[in-house]
Amino acid sequence: MEIPDLLTLYFPSYSEIPAAQVRTTRQRLEALQHAAFPDIDYRPGSPLGDLGLTPFAYLFAGVETAVGRFMSDLDLLNVSRNEIYNCEYVRRYLGNFAVTDRDTLQSSGVVRFTFVEDKDYVLDRRARYQFDASIFNLRMANPGHFLIRPVGAALVAGTNARNLVDIGGGLYGVDIPLIGIMTTAVLAGAAATTDYPITELASVVALMDFDFGLPPASLAVLAEKTRRTFYSATPSSRGGAVRFLTKEFPELTGASAVTSGDTEMMRDTINPLGLSSGKLDLYASSAATVVDTLQVPLIYNVAAGVFVGKILPTSIPYKLDSIKATGAPNVILTMGVNVNIYSRSKNPVKAPMASCAYSNLEELWVVVNMPTNPANGDPLIPLENVSAGQVGNFALQFRQDPQLPAVIDATEAQGVMPSGVDILTRGFIPIVFTQFLVSYQRRHGTAVNLEAARQEILAYVNKLASPSSYSDTRIADSMFAAGASDVTGITIQARVQWSIANRFLPVSAPSLLSNYSGAVAAAKTAQDITIANTKDLKITFVDTDMGTPAACFESIGIRNAILLLDVENLAFSET
Amino acid sequence: MKTLKITFSKNGASFDLGAPLYGEFECSIQNALVNIATLQGSDSVFPEKGTTLYKSALNGSLIDLNAARHAANFAALDTFLFLRDTDYLNAVERIANIELRALSIAQGVLTVETVFTSSTGRVSGTLTPI
Numbered sequence: 001m002e003i004p005d006l007l008t009l010y011f012p013s014y015s016e017i018p019a020a021q022v023r024t025t026r027q028r029l030e031a032l033q034h035a036a037f038p039d040i041d042y043r044p045g046s047p048l049g050d051l052g053l054t055p056f057a058y059l060f061a062g063v064e065t066a067v068g069r070f071m072s073d074l075d076l077l078n079v080s081r082n083e084i085y086n087c088e089y090v091r092r093y094l095g096n097f098a099v100t101d102r103d104t105l106q107s108s109g110v111v112r113f114t115f116v117e118d119k120d121y122v123l124d125r126r127a128r129y130q131f132d133a134s135i136f137n138l139r140m141a142n143p144g145h146f147l148i149r150p151v152g153a154a155l156v157a158g159t160n161a162r163n164l165v166d167i168g169g170g171l172y173g174v175d176i177p178l179i180g181i182m183t184t185a186v187l188a189g190a191a192a193t194t195d196y197p198i199t200e201l202a203s204v205v206a207l208m209d210f211d212f213g214l215p216p217a218s219l220a221v222l223a224e225k226t227r228r229t230f231y232s233a234t235p236s237s238r239g240g241a242v243r244f245l246t247k248e249f250p251e252l253t254g255a256s257a258v259t260s261g262d263t264e265m266m267r268d269t270i271n272p273l274g275l276s277s278g279k280l281d282l283y284a285s286s287a288a289t290v291v292d293t294l295q296v297p298l299i300y301n302v303a304a305g306v307f308v309g310k311i312l313p314t315s316i317p318y319k320l321d322s323i324k325a326t327g328a329p330n331v332i333l334t335m336g337v338n339v340n341i342y343s344r345s346k347n348p349v350k351a352p353m354a355s356c357a358y359s360n361l362e363e364l365w366v367v368v369n370m371p372t373n374p375a376n377g378d379p380l381i382p383l384e385n386v387s388a389g390q391v392g393n394f395a396l397q398f399r400q401d402p403q404l405p406a407v408i409d410a411t412e413a414q415g416v417m418p419s420g421v422d423i424l425t426r427g428f429i430p431i432v433f434t435q436f437l438v439s440y441q442r443r444h445g446t447a448v449n450l451e452a453a454r455q456e457i458l459a460y461v462n463k464l465a466s467p468s469s470y471s472d473t474r475i476a477d478s479m480f481a482a483g484a485s486d487v488t489g490i491t492i493q494a495r496v497q498w499s500i501a502n503r504f505l506p507v508s509a510p511s512l513l514s515n516y517s518g519a520v521a522a523a524k525t526a527q528d529i530t531i532a533n534t535k536d537l538k539i540t541f542v543d544t545d546m547g548t549p550a551a552c553f554e555s556i557g558i559r560n561a562i563l564l565l566d567v568e569n570l571a572f573s574e575t
Numbered sequence: 576m577k578t579l580k581i582t583f584s585k586n587g588a589s590f591d592l593g594a595p596l597y598g599e600f601e602c603s604i605q606n607a608l609v610n611i612a613t614l615q616g617s618d619s620v621f622p623e624k625g626t627t628l629y630k631s632a633l634n635g636s637l638i639d640l641n642a643a644r645h646a647a648n649f650a651a652l653d654t655f656l657f658l659r660d661t662d663y664l665n666a667v668e669r670i671a672n673i674e675l676r677a678l679s680i681a682q683g684v685l686t687v688e689t690v691f692t693s694s695t696g697r698v699s700g701t702l703t704p705i
Contacts (some may be wrong), residue, residue, distance in 0.1 A: 019619045026620060034663060041578035044621050044661045045606035045613075047590065048578065054620055 009086050010066035017061050025064065026057035082220045107182035108139060108251065109210030110288070110402035111192060112314070113148070114202045115172045118164055121148040125160075127196035129178055129204055136180030136192075139406055141413035148174050151312060160409070165314045168295030175207060175290075175314050177406035186210035207402045208288040211251035241282055241411075241423075242467075248410050249403065254285035254428055254465030256559045263540055264557040266355045267424065281355075282411055282425040283560050285465050286403035290315065294398065295326070297391040298368060300383055304516045307368040307381070307392045311341075315405055316358055317398035317500050318427050319564060323368070326393040327382035331371050336502055338369040342512060342523060343501035351424050353506065353553040354526060354543075357499035358427035360408055364501055365512050367520075368394065398500075401427060428465045428562030431531060431539070435493040436461070436565055438475060439573045440484040450572050453482035458567060465562035470537045488575050494537070496529040496556055497564075504552050524552050537563065578602045581609065588612075600668045600693045603658060607673060607691065610654045624657055626650035628675075632685055643677035647687055651675035669694045 004010075030042045030053060042049045069085040072078045074093065084090050111129065115121065123146035129136045138146050140160040147161040151172065155161040164172035192204040241257040249255075258264040258281040267279045292314055298307035320341070323333045333339050342365040345356040356362045370392075371380045383390040408425040438457070442448050456478040464470055476487040502525065505512075509522035529541055539561065543554040580596040581588050588609075596605055613625030628650035637643045651673040658670055672692040679686045690700040 019622070023620045038665075039576050041576050041602045041606070043606060043663070044618075044624055044657075045609045046578050046602065047581065050609075050618075054618075057620070 004070075004089075006063075006066050006070070009089075010069040011062050012065045014058055014062065017058065017065060021065075022054075022057050022061045025061040026054055029053060029057055029060060080220050084220070106179045107134070107136075107186075107210055107213040108177060108179045108249075108406075109136075109186060110175050110177050110207045110290075110406065111204050112173050112175050112207050113204055114167070115148075115164060115174075115198075115200045116170065116202050117200045118150045118166070118172045119200075120150060120153075121198055121200070122146070123148065123176070123198075124196045127194055129180075129192040129194050131182075131186045131190050131192050131206065132184050134180065134182040134184055134186055134210075136178035136182075139177040139179040141406075141409040146176065157412075162405070163312070165312050166295065167314065168293075171202060173314055175402055175405065177403070177409075178210075182210055182212055185212075207290045213250060241280060245282065245284055245407065245411070249284070249286070249407055251286050251288075251403065252284055252407070253287045253463055254283065254468070254562060256283040256428070256466035257281070258283065258557075258559050262557070262559060263542055264555050264560045266543070266546075266553040266555045267351055267422070280423045281560065282407075282423060283428045283466070283562075284404060284407040284425065285428050285463055285562055286401055287463060288402055289463075290400050290402045291321065292317075292398050292400055294396045296366065296394050296396055297384075297386070298366065298394055299388060299513065300370070300390040300392055301516050302390070305370045306516065307366075307370065307394070308512050308516060309366060309391075311364040311366055311396065313364075313398055313400065315400035315402055316360060316362075316427055317364075317400050318358060318430055319399040319432070319497075320500055321397040321399060322395075323366070323397075324395050325368075325381040326395050327384075328380050331380050333368060333371075338371060340367045340503055341365065341499075341501040342367065342503045342505050342519070343499045344505040344509070345507070348507040350422065353504045353524070353551065354498045355424075355553045355555075357501070358404075358429065359424055360405070361424070362499065362501075365505075366394070366396070367512065368392070426560075429556050429560050430497045430562050430564045431494050431537065431556075432497050433461075433492060433494045433563070433565045433569050435491065436570045437489075437491040437573055438479060438487065438571070439489040439491070439575045440479050441486040441488060441575055442483060443485045446483055446485070448479070448483040448572075448574075450482065453478050453484075453572070454567065454570055456481070457570060458565060461563050461565045463562055463564070466559050469558055470534065470563060472534055490534050492532065492534055492537075494531040494563075496531070496539070496541070496554075496561075498526040498552070498554050498556075502526060524550055526552050526554055529556070537561075576602050578605065581605055583608060583612075598668075599666060600670070600691075600695075600697060600699070603662070603668075603670045604691050604699055607654050607658055607670060608689070610657055611650050611675065611689070615653065621657075621661075623653075623660075626653045637680060637685060640677060640680055643680055643685055643687075647675040647677045651689075667695075668697070 033042050042053050072083060073085055073090050079090055123138060125138060125140060125145045140146060142158055142160050144159060147159060149155060149161055149163050151164050151166055153163060162174045164174050167173040186206050187209050188206050190206040242255050245252055245255040260279045265279055265281060294313055296309055296311060298309035300307050323339055325331050344363045345351050346361045346363050351361045372378060373380060381392045383392055404427050411423055411425045457475055460474050472490055475490055479487045503523040505519060505523050510518040512519045531537060538558050540557045543551055545551045576599045577595040577597050580591040582591045596602060611626050612629055614629055615625035615627050616622055618624045628646050631637055631646045637646060655673045662669055670691055671694045674690040676688045678688055692698050
């Protein structure tokens with residue numbers, strides 16, 4: 001045991017001790033001594049009082065101050081306020097909670113590896129990827145090297161593995177997170193070099209502006225982090241799970257945990273006896289968005305007159321921007337009209353129906369009705385003969401969060417997953433605005449900077465997710481800052497987007513490829529939830545069909561909703 | 576109650592280690608005498624402790640007997656109040672009254688008579704040249 005030098009480290013000089021404190025201390029000591037030795041005079045003016053007790057009161061007050069300072073160093077609230085008396089001790093103390101500034105210094109981002117051949121590859125875990133002077137390594141949640149498997153090949157749980165995706169042009173891509181030290185900014189589109197080249201590797205390109213990570217943490221910052229994380233930083237509790245996410249991925253803008261018993265939790269309803277393991281749904285969102293266009297050949301079902309095929313996106317899409325026939329780009333294809341996307345859970349026991357949406361357990365199938373010329377009934381989308389029959393080529397443009405797969409890897413890593421807890425990591429469920437109209441007034445002779453207001457409102461609303469929540473006052477603040485004299489109303493139209501898909505295939509449904517009509521008949525349509533008032537954005541909705549064959553297992557609440565507002569849907573009206 | 580005995584003389588004060596001073600009233604009287612001779616403000620813990628009598632004598636304020644009596648009265652009152660504030664709550668025989676009478680000023684020596692009366696009626700007096 002190391003004996004602390006209290007006198008040097010914590011003891012105050014006597015001049016630092018207020019006389020009032022010494023007096024109080026002396027009075028307490030005198031009361032104590034008088035109770036024990038009532039026949040001895042310790043009063044002020046007495047020899048023992050003045051020459052014994054008063055100097056001892058100084059010493060005792062100093063000891064109390066020193067102990068108070070020591071205890072203050074153990075109280076992380078005080079440390080977080082920069083009230084630190086022994087930095088070295090506090091640093092060692094914080095080390096007990098595994099809180100250091102080393103990990104949080106790491107910068108991170110996601111790159112796309114593009115290969116010219118669809119086959120197995122191994123990325124050595126020691127490989128370095130360099131953007132100018134910034135050097136990164138693969139961010140891997142599990143031990144071993146990073147395995148890249150061909151399109152559609154099986155992946156082994158607990159390994160660092162991803163599938164290649166056909167990104168068109170004879171190229172195959174896979175998005176992989178990197179972590180490292182960034183000395184100069186790495187922007188989306190920047191190309192990296194590596195010291196472990198692979199012959200078939202065509203490029204390594206940044207998908208997003210890399211995040212710098214957290215700056216070097218002061219003791220106060222570390223203490224504040226410790227106060228927030230020390231009770232748990234693993235996904236074994238709601239708070240611990242969120243802290244785990246924000247600790248591992250400081251760039252996340254939304255992080256939320258839904259546990260058994262929450263209204264947003266649907267996965268615990270599948271065991272009526274309540275004997276299954278605890279359920280934990282983790283929702284994550286970062287500010288980064290990658291717009292990806294996927295070239296998809298869809299098999300033409302002549303009998304049904306539809307194109308059918310599975311979508312294999314590079315990441316987990318959260319919004320479908322458009323779908324076009326490559327050979328007939330002018331043909332209008334509209335979701336819900338002549339395009340339907342079907343969702344099927346890869347693991348219906350773990351995540352049935354809509355509860356698998358925005359996770360890596362969701363399998364997406366797209367079905368496009370062959371449009372015909374109303375004049376003569378001729379098909380409008382050209383067909384291409386392949387070995388499997390006839391196909392039509394389509395381009396699907398998605399929006400994806402490139403960080404989500406890395407978050408899923410981290411939360412499902414072997415060393416993180418707590419026993420007895422069934423974790424599913426997903427993207428938030430979007431509430432998509434189709435209209436966001438801000439009505440305002442301005443004083444005569446003044447101008448309102450609508451562009452500034454637009455940017456501010458978009459930055460606030462778009463991707464707003466737990467733990468933040470929507471407030472009209474923030475919109476009003478933006479308008480006032482832009483020069484408006486009043487905000488007279490906010491009119492919205494929004495819809496809950498349960499999934500990229502608009503239909504859900506139950507576990508008993510046949511394949512869309514082998515029995516199209518049977519699959520369509522078995523498919524369930526998600527409930528259409530629209531929102532027309534901003535106060536209803538704090539929505540709580542649970543599938544009203546639960547317990548019936550029509551159940552889609554939909555649920556949304558403040559813990560798993562995210563707002564999506566595109567610039568074209570934001571409008572202003574001067575009243 | 577007991578305390579170390581202090582012997583006061585014209586040469587100052589010294590501890591008498593021969594025997595302790597016994598008695599609640601006696602101990603209080605000794606404390607009072609110490610207080611009368613203590614320069615007020617010299618103790619940072621108890622700034623109200625002491626009197627201005629000694630300071631007045633040193634700075635030449637005691638120009639005549641009237642001034643000395645005036646200063647002595649204040650010293651007696653200050654001492655009484657201080658002892659009252661610092662006395663034990665369970666004290667039985669407290670100091671009920673202090674009289675500090677200036678008798679003479681001659682050749683740089685102020686002679687005062689101090690008379691203490693206890694709460695039980697006991698009276699103790701002394702003649703003190705300071």
